[in-house]
Amino acid sequence: MLKYLLLLTTLLSSCNTSHFNGGTIRWVPVDGCDATSPIEVTLIQTYIWTLARVACPTIGSSITPYAGDINSTLTCTANCGVTSSGFIPPSIIGICTGKSSVLGLSYSQRTDTVNLNSNDLFTASFKSNTGSFYRLLNGLSSTSTSAQWILSMVIDLQWLTNKGRINTPPVAMIVTPVAILVGIATQIQIPVGDVDSDQDVRCRWSVGTEECADVCFATYIPPGTILSTDCALTITGLVINDWYAAAIQVEDFQDNTTTVALSSVPVQFLIRVYATPSYSLPTLTSNQSYVDVDVGIPFTTTLFATNYGGTSVSISSIIIQTTFFGATQGSLIQETTNNSLYSSIVSWTPTSPQVGIQILCALAVDSFGTRSQKAQAAHHRRQLLQPLQAQPAHHRRQLLQSLQAQAAQHRRQLLQSLQAQAAQHRRQLLQPLQAQPAHHRRQLLQAQAAHRRRQLLQSLQARKCIRP
Structure with missing residues (x-):
């Protein structure tokens, strides 16, 4: 099983309004044990943009939104009214958490707190305005066309009598774009988790105009693509340089026998098809693959990237994406004793509303755009291990030895x-x-x-x- 191989030359957008590259939205009750109105709920929006259209002046500053998105909000789109009376639509304009000139992408995240009422049940969505589109995508004919988007989540504050709490929805994160090799069946494991560990988490295709708009399966993804309920997507790229879009809902259930979801959150990401790279991909490792961290206690982890392209190639950036707000990343440092090795320190001080499962994904990009396989870590009382099958044999042995140690x-x-x-x-x-x-x-x-x-x-x- 290969995962996230990338040989990237240029990222072009031939349409001024094609600037969206996917993302995810989710909600978390600040105190799931308290059903007394008003109930504080945290909303987290994470999006990826085309850098040429949505600029990132500096990390930690507000992104410069595309003109058509300036007034866009996360809006109630279903069951609005009595069951969403406390919901005030927040802006979608977030803080820039990262950018890559080589990938041509900027990353943003925004966190808001709203006061809702007990038993509120409604759908909140971020959808494109007229004239705003995904970057150009490829359908069955491999002809690049424009597609509009919508990401929708169901917010359900009903008290679960058998659980004795308000449900907390699952969390999902994936680095976009995912790269696959042409003609080779590739499995992409979507990292998901649920702080309510006694519940069953499943994935399904988003459906209909209120969940996926123009990018529903299989409009902009090969029809033979398979998504399993355990969130593994198997896909074969048809043509080099094709761009595909995967729109998926991540849902939790009372147990593995029930069919009615307790909550539903979206994750949408892009997939690009590449030829086999001419040299080995850079690798990305961390000094911690999973760890428990405490509220208020600073946490740091070091990401290490290794370049295999020789002296004419260097690591240009290590990019992180997180399900949590507040992570900061230090400068990229080339080791003096080993010029092929680079490192960057990620720091984060968790807050009380962030208690639960959190995911950190990262990738390394070299000066020719060749991408590492993604790395991920989970924090707060849960272990999300990287699939060993995604690594070459010698890397699997090294990783297994490290995990065993x-x-x-x-x-x-x-x-x-x-x-x-x-x-x-x-x-x-x-x-x-x-x-x-x-x-x-x-x-x-x-x-x-x-x-x-x-x-x-x-x-x-x-x-x-x-x-x-």
Whole structure:
């Protein structure tokens, strides 16, 4: 299974209004345990644009939107009115989180908080205005044509009695454009996750004018393309330089037997077809593939890119895309002891509303536009491992050894911590018991057991919103 191979020469847009390159939108309840109106809900919009049409003055500044999008908002498009009365449509103009002159892309993200009412249920969408289009795409005839877009998510604040909380929708992220080799069946695994780990996450094609507009399956993607419910897309590129669009809904369900989704969020991305590159792709690795991080504690990870194109080629950029706001990226540094190795540090201080699964995707691009396979990491109590099959054999061995070493180290650290805690707890428990007469020891033991039960219940209530 090959994944995300890219030989990029130029990115051209022959139509001034063709500037959209996909994205994703999602929502998160700030406190899923509280169903009292008003309910704070965070909205996260992540989009990719053609750099020549949507400029990024500096990382961290507002993007310069295309003229037709200046007044665009994330708008209620279904069940509007009583069940969306607190929704105030936010702008789609976000903060520039990255750009690549080689890829010709700019990346933006925007986070807003709205106050909604208990049991609100409606659809919010970002759709193109008249005259605004995706970059030119290829249909079955491989003739480049313009296509309008819409991304839609269902916001459902109904209380789940059997779960004891408001549902939190799944999260998805993918670096666009994904590159595939012509004539070769390629599997693209879409990174998804759900903080409600007891639920089932599935993918399906977006359908209809209210979910995908002009890019519904299979208008701008080969009809033989297969999307499995576990979010793996298998596709074969037909013609070199073709551009395809994949419009997908990521949904969560009560369990693997139910057919009615609890929530639905979109992810749309582009795929481009390339010939086999003339030299090995750059590789991208991280010193951390998955990790738990704490609210308010600064987190850093280092991304390493290796160039295999020789002295005439260099790594031009490492691009990141995240499901969370606030990540910053340091400068690209070429190592002095190994001129083929480059690095960049990513920093992030999580906030309380960001608790849950978060995904960081990254890719390296060299001076000729050759792209690495993507790298991804998940944070906050969930593990999303890169498919080993996506790597060459020697890379698979290296990655597997690294993961095994990390797992062994994690087990040792966890065991040591538990043993230390258990020993300390035994000492603390034993000392007051030994100092008391027998009947006092029994009373103290009963009191401690009751206190422990209360602590456990409070912990469960905090985690699962159980009402006593």
